[in-house]
Amino acid sequence: MSYQLYYWTGLQGRGEFVRLCLEDAGAEYTDVARIEGDEVMTPFLDGEHEGALPFAPPFLKSGRLIIAQVANILHYLGPRHGLVPESEARRLHAHQLELTITDLVAEVHDTHHPVASELYYEDQKAEAKKRSKDFRENRIPKFLDYFEKAVERGGGKFPLREHSYVDLSLFQIMAGLEYAFPRAMAKQKVPLLRDLKQRVEDRPKVAAYLASERRIPFNTSGIFRHYPELDD
Known part of the structure; x- marks a missing residue:
């Protein structure tokens, strides 16, 4: 099966969670906009195609299927590439964890765009500083403590007791937060998550991807942005 993402x-964004899954699975895929430009997505977003209407990227084309929303895409890819356990209960657990990751990603975005996505960061710096203070002091510990407990309850290595797409997403969360909020992250006592991040990073296909040009570096156009004043 060949996919079109x-x-x-120019940015990792939410699409990176899907890329990591495809790369770890060794799946054949095309990152279409990187070849044809962002305008290639317009017909899909305008509904000028068959299949489901995506609200926004990322979305995945698999045969005649159009699948949008990160958690939904991973819920589809996981069983097809051995990246989720077989039981319904554990697949639902994986989906639950991924939806919680989605909530965290939205809060990360709002640290630098707390007023409106259409405004530049420079137009909302005062509000961003207030939002980031609460995020650093309250939300990062709350989310990471939850995921730390999930790994602990899963046996100390994986939240689902075996490798899954959730591990790949938690890797991206840890890497992104360490880039955006290095001072705040240095204070977090989450040894199981740090160990999980390293083990994912060392997986051969993930390591090859991270060392390749396909992995766009973190930057101030994506979701995880490092503004020193927001990590004060």
Whole structure:
């Protein structure tokens, strides 16, 4: 099966959670906008195609299927590539964890765009500083403590007792937060998550991807942005 992934060029963003899954699975895929430009997504977003209407990128084309929303895409890919356990209960657990990751990603975004996505960061710096203070002091510990407990309850290595797409997403969360909020992250006592991050990073296909040009570096166009004043 060959997939077509549609996401904005020049940034990791939410599309990176899907890329990590495809790369770890060794799946054949095309990152379409990187080849044809962002405008290639317009017909899909305008509904000028068959299949489901995506609200926004990322979305995945698999045969005639159009699948949008990160958690939904991973819920589809996981069983097809051995990246989720077989039981219904554990697949639902994986989906639950991924939806919680989605909530965290939205809060990360709002640290630098707390007023409006359409405004530049520079137009909302005062509000961003207030939002980031609460995020650093309250929300990062709350989310990471939850995921730390999930790994502990899973046996100390994986939240689902075996490798899954959730591990890949938690790797991206840890890497992104360490880039955006290094001072705040240095204070977090989450040894199981740090160990999980390293083990994912060392997986051969993930390691090859991270060392390749396909992995766009973190930057101030994506979700995880490092503004020193927000990590004060």
